[in-house]
């Protein structure tokens with residue numbers, strides 16, 4: 001079996017994301033494995049696609 005380095009294996013799986021919660025405006029944290037983001041305030045979970053789509057609309 002080939003070995004590979006999982007960059008998340010030795011770290012907290014949550015990485016800070018530079019997006020605001022779509023619900024309350026709090027800070028979103030990306031859960032890298034699941035391709036999801038969770039809000040540190042209201043604990044809502046969003047897919048990264050959902051957040052990117054919202055961000056794209058805001059910048060349009």
Ligand SMILES: [Zn+2]
Nearest residue numbers: 021024039042
């Ligand atoms: Zn929130």
